[in-house]
Amino acid sequence: MASRTEPSGCSGRGGGGAPGILPLPLLLLLAAAALVPRAYGDRRNMKFEVISSRGSPDLTDILMLQSGDGQNLVTEDVTVVEGEVATISCRVKNSDDSVIQLLNPNRQTIYFKDFRPLKDSRFQLVNFSNSELRVSLTNVSVSDEGRYFCQLYTDPPQEIYTTMTVLVPPRNLVIDIQKDIATEGEEIELNCTAMASRPATKIRWFKGNKELRGKSEVEQWSDMFTVTSQLLLTVGREDDGVPVICLVDHPAVKDLQTQRYLEVIYKPQVRVLQNYPLQGLTREGEPLELTCTAFGKPQPTEVKWLRVDDEMPQHVVVSGSNLLINNLNKTDNGTYRCEASNAVGKSSADYMLFVYDPPTTIPPPTTTTTTTTTPTTITDSRAGDEGSIRAVDHAVIGGVVAVVVFAMLCLLIILGRYFARHKGTYFTHEAKGADDAADADTAIINAEGGQNNSEEKKEYFI
Numbered sequence: 001m002a003s004r005t006e007p008s009g010c011s012g013r014g015g016g017g018a019p020g021i022l023p024l025p026l027l028l029l030l031a032a033a034a035l036v037p038r039a040y041g042d043r044r045n046m047k048f049e050v051i052s053s054r055g056s057p058d059l060t061d062i063l064m065l066q067s068g069d070g071q072n073l074v075t076e077d078v079t080v081v082e083g084e085v086a087t088i089s090c091r092v093k094n095s096d097d098s099v100i101q102l103l104n105p106n107r108q109t110i111y112f113k114d115f116r117p118l119k120d121s122r123f124q125l126v127n128f129s130n131s132e133l134r135v136s137l138t139n140v141s142v143s144d145e146g147r148y149f150c151q152l153y154t155d156p157p158q159e160i161y162t163t164m165t166v167l168v169p170p171r172n173l174v175i176d177i178q179k180d181i182a183t184e185g186e187e188i189e190l191n192c193t194a195m196a197s198r199p200a201t202k203i204r205w206f207k208g209n210k211e212l213r214g215k216s217e218v219e220q221w222s223d224m225f226t227v228t229s230q231l232l233l234t235v236g237r238e239d240d241g242v243p244v245i246c247l248v249d250h251p252a253v254k255d256l257q258t259q260r261y262l263e264v265i266y267k268p269q270v271r272v273l274q275n276y277p278l279q280g281l282t283r284e285g286e287p288l289e290l291t292c293t294a295f296g297k298p299q300p301t302e303v304k305w306l307r308v309d310d311e312m313p314q315h316v317v318v319s320g321s322n323l324l325i326n327n328l329n330k331t332d333n334g335t336y337r338c339e340a341s342n343a344v345g346k347s348s349a350d351y352m353l354f355v356y357d358p359p360t361t362i363p364p365p366t367t368t369t370t371t372t373t374t375p376t377t378i379t380d381s382r383a384g385d386e387g388s389i390r391a392v393d394h395a396v397i398g399g400v401v402a403v404v405v406f407a408m409l410c411l412l413i414i415l416g417r418y419f420a421r422h423k424g425t426y427f428t429h430e431a432k433g434a435d436d437a438a439d440a441d442t443a444i445i446n447a448e449g450g451q452n453n454s455e456e457k458k459e460y461f462i
Helices: 024-035 381-421 440-446
Strands: 046-050 062-066 078-081 086-092 099-103 109-112 123-128 132-137 146-153 158-167 172-177 187-197 202-207 210-212 215-221 224-234 243-250 253-261 264-276 288-297 302-307 316-319 322-325 334-341 346-353 376-380 425-427 458-460
Touching (some): 086 099, 086 158, 109 123, 187 202, 224 243, 288 334, 288 346
Parallel strands (some): 264 346
Antiparallel strands (some): 099 146, 123 132, 172 187, 187 224, 202 210, 215 224, 288 322, 302 334
């Protein structure tokens, strides 16, 4: 009886004997490997990756991704503010109906064609066609930042990535001031803090419309930045009520700023005003009325008058900030001072009184000066006669000039008439000796040189 001999090799379940048939998935894997035996040999042109959600790879897990001059995919980087919507676009320049796929930074498939395997509902399909896959991501957070991959299933497959950058504006912007109330001339410190921003914030300072320079320090916490800027400012009375502005310069936000108004206290500013006489000189027998004005912060609590280096005359009437002298006399000459004070300090202003004679006499020309000192202001009562003295001087000078001109004209006229009257003829001395002759004939005979050699010469003076 004939007998069948089993070929030697391995059976499908293993063991000795004839070789058996390999499982289909393994055959497909080997075939794919044979197609790309040098996938990792040239990393500049080809890359081989296995992406699988299971323990062992199969054919669907094998992707050949090309990155070279033949790239057909196009995308752009995305910059978005935290909490807003980002749009990721994968476009094909020359479409051949190949499948487009989008993956997140963890290389999880967000969309395969128009199907979304990922369960994150923030991703929504905006547009799908053979040439574009566009997806939106709402309520973006910092954790969404990274590389997103566009893949095109061609032969060989292609891949390109886009980078998403998430900006975080400062959450709080606060100005801390060293002292709420500053004194004039004091240096104060202001600090502006911008918390939890990404990237780090740039802080700018302004006082009114003038930009100031501060000093900034940056602290990093995880992937967030906190910036503190310090400003040292010496304040004056003109800074009272002026805003100090902290302005943020950040790509995620525009015109973000905060401000604090300065409050500055200062000593009184004192001035003495002459109410009467309004203009002119302070003359003997006339009244004088002065008013002291004082302004400060806080408002001055006390204003008083005194006479410098002498006692106040008994006939002087002081009522609050007003000083009145009903009948001026020469004994009132001197310096009168108004003083005002508040919680910051004391200031004063001086008035120099000079009493002139009554209007019947011409006041002597004097030099008028107004002197201002700090904190004392000096006002001279002689300031009123400056215009009249200058007017008198100008009149005198004009009169003198007129007299001199008139005298010169008269002299010229007299000289002209004199020369006009003395113009005529005269004789030379060639006929000397003829002056004593009794008549003309005798004169001719007695003349030197005789009649034949002498000739009357006549000259004219022009």
